[in-house]
Amino acid sequence: MAAPQIVLGLVNGAFYALLSLGLAVIFGMLNVINFAHGAQFMMGAFVAWMLLNWAGIPYWGALILSPLIVGAFGVVLERLMISRLYKMDHLYGLLLTFGLALIIEGVFRNTFGSSGLPYSPPAALTGAPVDLGFMLLPKYRLWVVVAAFVVCIATWLVIEKTRLGAYLRAATENAPLVQAFGVNVPRMVTLTYAAGVGLAALAGVLAAPIYSVNPAMGSNFIITVFAVVVIGGMGSILGSVITGFALGLVEGLTRVVYPEASATVIFVIMAIVLVARPAGLFGRA
């Protein structure tokens, strides 16, 4: 009974990990709590739908194009609005991005309605589910776990092991100094925000064939994902990935033991972690 639920928990955990990864990257580099992350996740799914229905571009194309398009939207947001708030308290960034999220959701709701649009998984990933011995897992869900895992590792490698990542980390510690070395820090920050937004959009495209593509799909996720980021430690990239997968598992198991509490269990854990380790499980105090 528990083994299949653990696998399903991993699938949900993959989404939590991808979304909290983007949030952690943005918070770590920009010190902005990006509340528009859920809306950008939703936009990723909608852009995939538009690409398919308006331009005939299938899933695989959308997987690359949609994060680029939504990421470009992120560049505009960052340049026009968010960049003005870096010197102010976190709260202003949170309020701005929360407001943006409400506006974006409202526009999509008015245009596309609330019950959602159909989006089918690609032909290569449909068909008979994979037999894992103890359960039948749809091919598409297996793909989501693998894809999310690969993207998480790749992001971590870029930030921890490459020169670009080193610049990024240095810029968060002391931006003026890095700028003095001739690195264009504002541009790097803009691109970091775009990358974080692109990760959200990528998660959106991955989610489109599983969940109904509807304007509320992001806000359903985002509160949970914030809890994941808080538990993992704000800004900790590895922490948010591990916590994302782990909390997906916890939630999955709760659905067997006491399903009514499955929406709350993550917040109970968050409360406990905040009391015992205020900086989060992987955060630096």
Add this chain to the structure above:
Amino acid sequence: MTIDRRALLGGAAAVPLLAGLPFNGARAQANNTIKIGVLTDMSGTYRDGCGPGSVTCVRQAVQDSGVAARGINVEVVQGDHQNKPDLASTIARQWIDRDGVNVIIDVATSSCALAVHGVVKEKNSIMLNSTGATADLTGSACNPNTIHWTYDTWMLANSTGGAMVKAGGDTWFFITADYAFGHALERDTTGLIGKQGGRVLGSVKHPFPGTTDFSSFLLQAQQSRAKVVGLANAGVDTINCVKQAAEFGLTRRQKLAVLLMIASDVHSLGLQTAQGLSLSETYYWDLNDRTRRLANKVKGDMGGAMPTMWQAGCYSAALHYLKAVADMGVAQAKAGGAETVVRMKAMPTDDDAFGAGSIRQDGRKLHPSYLFEVKTPAESKGPWDYYKLVRTVPVEEAFRPIADGGCPLVRT
């Protein structure tokens, strides 16, 4: 400047007259104005089935009622309760106390419906509920101020559930939305399954709103080995369940009973996924000439979407209410909600949405219900051509017998 006595007296006489004029004018207008409040889900999971479309349908009813020709003004206001019962009752109170709303129509989401149900009784106002589903509104919780218009959980259980059991689906597992509506729908369907000799093997309740992944619940349903998996939820929740059930291949060995699904849900799912599902509604736009006429009138204002049964119910309810108002006069209609409801119950109903019908003493509006099967993509001729009629459940069988509801208004 000198003022003579006559001018002074004349001016003094004119002051109260002038001051009084607009006041009397406003009161005269208010006395002839009926205010309808459409309280519904404008932003959440049920928006497409009711929401702005319900407002459009109520406005259409105002136009079709012809009350303007009798000098009656009708004002329509709208409110979004966001599926929160506390917000629903706050808006209802404000509307009745401060804004002079005379009747509240629609009230989606059973928990909100039950909250407003209490408010209208306390204030002697009126609720004409179209989208809320719980059969408790005309059962143990019934009151003289509410009419339950379009459908209810008992009717859904009886029509869709009954058809499933008759077709051999005698063991069930429920996936239920964890609030008033889901509980009522599971209870009514369980009652019916028991009566027809079937068994319920288990059920799982999912948090509402905010659940997007149903795979754990579907897996539990699969493991139960029940012949039928009953979905006692609605809107986006049901859409996600059906989508994910197809993904997990649940429908290969088990049957899915979508206990509440409406045309806008099918539109969102797409026929590829929704084909073959059995569902029950009391209105479908393509049922007959009259239903098509109503749809053609409103679809332009609804962005080309066809009205759902919830929206059509708002039309029908508003139309009948205005008939009663025209019959008894505005002043009397505004004097007391319960008295107006008595008049509405005494008058037969007839409209393009449901045809001829009536309202029972317990507040249940009566009309036939229909069991449909969702067409395959090949059978469908175009957008919104979604249903095949399988069976018409006649009026006398469609709703719970009045004696079984336990409504205290009914004298036995």
